[in-house]
Amino acid sequence: MIVQMIWQSAAVVLGGLLLGLVYKGLDRKLAARMQGRIGPPLRQPFLDVRKLMVKENVVPRDAVPWLFHAAPILALVAAATVLLYLPLGGLAPVLTGRGDLILVLYLLAVPAVAMALGGFAAGTPFSAVGAQREIVMMMSYEFPLAVVVVGIVWRTATLGHSPAFSLAVVSGTPLWSLVGPLGVLGLALLLLCLLVVTPAELSKIPFDIPEAETEIAGGLLVEYSGVNLALFYLADALKTVAMGALVVALFIPYGLAGVFGLEGLVAGIVDVAFFLVKVFAVVFASVTVVRVAMARLKVDQVARGFWIPITTAALAGLVLLILDKAVVG
Amino acid sequence: MILETFEGFWSPLVWTAVAVAVTLLALALRSRGRRDHKKGTEQTAPFLSGEAAPDGVHVGGQHLYWGFVEALRPYIERLRAAHTGFVVDYVTWLVVALAGIMLLVLLV
Numbered sequence: 001m002i003v004q005m006i007w008q009s010a011a012v013v014l015g016g017l018l019l020g021l022v023y024k025g026l027d028r029k030l031a032a033r034m035q036g037r038i039g040p041p042l043r044q045p046f047l048d049v050r051k052l053m054v055k056e057n058v059v060p061r062d063a064v065p066w067l068f069h070a071a072p073i074l075a076l077v078a079a080a081t082v083l084l085y086l087p088l089g090g091l092a093p094v095l096t097g098r099g100d101l102i103l104v105l106y107l108l109a110v111p112a113v114a115m116a117l118g119g120f121a122a123g124t125p126f127s128a129v130g131a132q133r134e135i136v137m138m139m140s141y142e143f144p145l146a147v148v149v150v151g152i153v154w155r156t157a158t159l160g161h162s163p164a165f166s167l168a169v170v171s172g173t174p175l176w177s178l179v180g181p182l183g184v185l186g187l188a189l190l191l192l193c194l195l196v197v198t199p200a201e202l203s204k205i206p207f208d209i210p211e212a213e214t215e216i217a218g219g220l221l222v223e224y225s226g227v228n229l230a231l232f233y234l235a236d237a238l239k240t241v242a243m244g245a246l247v248v249a250l251f252i253p254y255g256l257a258g259v260f261g262l263e264g265l266v267a268g269i270v271d272v273a274f275f276l277v278k279v280f281a282v283v284f285a286s287v288t289v290v291r292v293a294m295a296r297l298k299v300d301q302v303a304r305g306f307w308i309p310i311t312t313a314a315l316a317g318l319v320l321l322i323l324d325k326a327v328v329g
Numbered sequence: 330m331i332l333e334t335f336e337g338f339w340s341p342l343v344w345t346a347v348a349v350a351v352t353l354l355a356l357a358l359r360s361r362g363r364r365d366h367k368k369g370t371e372q373t374a375p376f377l378s379g380e381a382a383p384d385g386v387h388v389g390g391q392h393l394y395w396g397f398v399e400a401l402r403p404y405i406e407r408l409r410a411a412h413t414g415f416v417v418d419y420v421t422w423l424v425v426a427l428a429g430i431m432l433l434v435l436l437v
Contacts, residue, residue, distance in 0.1 A: 009347060013354070053362040061373040062387060073355045080351045081344060095347070098331065098340040124375035128388040129396065136400040157336060165337040222376050227362025231355060299400045307404065322436075 008094045009084055013238075016083045020237025021045040023244075023280060027288045034292045045237070049230050057226035062123035071118030072224070072231035078110030079238035086245040087171045089275030090255050090268055100165035101149055104246065108201060111235050112138050115203075115210070118232075119220030130219020133299050134203070134210035140306035141200040141207075147314035148190045148197070152250050155179065155321045171253035179321070180328040186320030191251045193314040198243050198286040200306070202236065205291035209299050240287070244279035247286075252278055 025042040032039025041047075059065055085099040085107070093099075112134055119131025152175065157164035161173050175187055200207040211219045224232060256274045257267030297305070331340045366372060375386055398405055411422070 006350075009350070013351060055363060056366040056372075057362065057364055058366040058372055060375055061369075062375065073352060073359075076355045077348050077351045080354075081347050084347060095340075095343060097338070098343045100337045100339060102337050103339045103344070123387055124377075125386060125388050126376060128393065132388075132393050132396045133400070136397060139401070153336070163333075163336045163338060217376060217378060226366075227359050227364075230362065231359065234358075300402065303400050304403060 005094065012083050012088065012094050013080045016080065016238050016241045017234055019276065019279075020234070020239075020241045021049070023240055023283050024237055026280065027283065030284065030288050031292050034289075045233075049233060052225075052230035052233065053227055055226040057228055058223070060122050060124055060223045063223070064121040064123065067117060067121035068223075069228065071114045071121060072228045072235065074117070075111040075114035075235035076231050076238070078107050078114065079235040079242060082107040082242045083238060083245070085167060086242060087167055087249050087253070088245065088272065090257060090271030092168050096168050097166070100163070101153060101167055101170065102165055104167065105146065105149060108239070108242065108246070109138060109142065111239055112201075112203075114235075115220050115232065118224065119210075122220075122223040124223055126216045126218070126222045127220050129216055130210045130212070130222070133212075134220055136299055136303060137200060137203070137207065137209060140303045141197045141310075144193050144306055144310045144314040145197045145201075147311065147318055148194045149250070151186065151190050151314070151318040151321050154318075155183065155325065158325050167249055171249040174253050176251075179324050181324075182320050182327060183324030186317040186324060187251070189313050189317030189320065191247075193310050193317065194247055194250070195282075195286040196310055197306075198247065198282070199290055200302070201243055202240055202287060204287050206294040206297045207302060208296055209302060212296060215296075240283060241279060244282040245275075247282045248275060248278045 022042070022045075024045040025040070028044060029039045029042055059068055082104055084094045085104050087093050087096075116131040116134040116138075119127040119134065122128075152170060153164045155175055156170055156173050159173065159175075159178055161169050163169060176184060179187065199205070203210055209219075211221055216222070221229065221232060255267075255271040257263070257271045260270070262270055330342050331338050377386070411418075
């Protein structure tokens with residue numbers, strides 16, 4: 001049992017790394033095509049990591065070295081472990097029964113905290129400003145994200161499914177077909193909010209304020225180089241997959257095997273393949289298209305945007321789900 | 330060991346074990362990369378877009394705090410306005426908030 005869990009965990013972490021880098025390659029290629037450019041080859045993220053491994057690992061003279069080195073490892077550890085609690089297609093989470101949605105929310109926040117710590121530990125102006133912006137961003141998007149999760153979990157619990165914070169339970173209870181029209185509207189609002197939170201979680205345009213290359217030259221990552229930067233890069237790849245998988249688990253946990261009446265190994269392969277397509281669709285819709293279509297927002301616009309319109313929309317979704325429960329039961 | 334509430338659960342030991350394993354993986358990855366750099370040269374100077382960096386240049390705490398205040402100004406202004414210093418005001422806030430929560434609980 002334990003040996004099987006170890007192998008599964010290793011496969012998910014390494015598979016997540018590969019998949020995250022492939023998604024990064026696809027994201028860059030498709031964004032380039034949308035901008036009328038050829039773009040880099042799909043394997044460019046792999047080449048980037050390889051190149052970073054042979055570059056010098058510079059530590060700024062005013063840095064706190066142990067914290068500066070620890071931050072990328074902390075980010076990678078949190079981003080990798082979160083994948084083990086998420087259902088992957090028709091497969092239950094590797095660590096099913098050993099961690100719930102609350103844990104996933106906390107683990108998703110850790111890479112951002114680690115980046116902020118690394119930025120402060122670098123001890124330079126641009127990195128400190130970037131780190132400060134990262135914390136403001138977290139303060140902005142965490143509340144609507146929590147409202148989305150609570151809304152889904154609460155409605156799942158009212159339908160008699162328990163334990164409601166279990167991802168296996170939530171993904172095994174697709175709400176769209178179990179709620180009435182008000183509930184569908186509420187779910188649509190919550191999905192919209194989560195799709196807006198996704199690029200903020202991943203610090204992508206229009207929420208790339210902590211890095212803001214054209215403004216603060218990379219912000220909290222400006223002093224990172226070599227293998228430390230490669231570790232942050234890999235953590236970002238993993239977190240991209242994790243966010244996509246979370247959206248899929250909460251809102252589109254459907255498989256194809258049941259539709260075509262497939263069973264056994266073939267059913268598993270088809271559902272995992274369909275899951276990968278769904279994760280890519282989420283990343284494409286909420287990251288690639290948005291970052292091509294929009295410019296960077298200012299940090300006060302992000303704070304105001306998440307706290308007022310997005311939180312209001314999420315709360316409205318939650319209220320609609322409550323009304324739906326009152327009407328449908 | 331699994332810590333459980335009514336609807337949630339997690340096992341800190343399992344997470345710690347997995348975190349240690351991934352840390353070892355990350356350290357193995359780090360050991361494959363270069364570890365050196367040119368200490369005591371311009372390479373380690375803070376990046377300031379080409380400007381000369383004097384010793385000990387950093388953003389002070391009060392400036393970082395100014396950044397937080399500016400980014401969250403509408404929220405902080407409301408908080409400041411709410412902090413009147415009168416205990417009666419604070420107790421009123423508490424009573425109103427509790428009444429709101431109880432109403433919500435009763436409705437749901």
